[in-house]
Amino acid sequence: MAAPSPHVPPDASRLQAPVARLLRPLVRLFVRCGITFPALTDLLRELYVNVAEYDFALPGKEQTDSRVSLLTGIHRKEVRRLRGAGAPVSAVPVAVSRTSRIIARWLAAPEFTDEQGRPRPLPRASETEPSFESLVASVTRDLRPRAVLDEWLDRGIAFVDEAERIVLSEAAFVPRGGGEQQLYYFGRNLHDHVAAAVTNILEERPRFLERAVHYDGLSPDLARRLEARAREIAMEALQQANREAHAACETDPGGAARWNFGLYVYVEEAPAPPRANPTP
Known part of the structure; x- marks a missing residue:
């Protein structure tokens, strides 16, 4: 029997459109808050080196500047300057x-x-x-x-x-806009949602639950009513999950693992598609 073929992640060209859509609201936040393109470039350069250094090290082999440069496309001199900062720690304030x-x-x-x-x-x-x-x-x-x-x-x-x-x-439940608590959960929750979706793409079988119910072409009134009802359903689910987790923690010996159960509701009034010119 032939061995199953290894799972192949999508190529870069197929990722560009969904990544552009993913980044658009973040770019809107960056522009509004004064994070310029050069500043973002510096941050991405550091992250590329960090991820290549810690997430793509070969077992039993020391990660080299040359391999990090090959993986990231960043010049060896820059890699040497940026390496060694340590994996980022997501400390809770x-x-x-x-x-x-x-x-x-x-x-x-x-x-x-x-x-x-x-x-x-x-x-x-x-x-x-x-x-x-x-x-x-x-x-x-x-x-x-x-x-x-x-x-x-x-x-x-x-x-x-x-x-x-x-x-x-x-x-x-809804921290004050721009406060320390909201910014912390902005990073934590978006990270976990994206990490779950990325894991599902990279592995042969989806590992994490990552689903959404969505309808397009709605009237604004129906969209608002669905948003209100979705908030009620979401809060019930979150409170039930919290009660069960809290009770389970009472007898748990503790360890290094963490768990996150998140929900989101989003509504927007998308612009109508342009009408085609009538055929003469």
């Missing part, structure tokens, strides 16, 4: 890690949620029932709950209702 852990527990732990699984409004402090102080203390003893609350109130993550209870707000 302390404030982001702290906030996400407390919110995740508020959304998942039975004592902090109601019968429908929604986060309960919490008193600031209480000796007889779950409170905001006990929520923070269940995650970290290194911070005063009052300091966390002041930060959250300032950022709009929580608010105080008429009964003087602390309520988790919509901003907990």
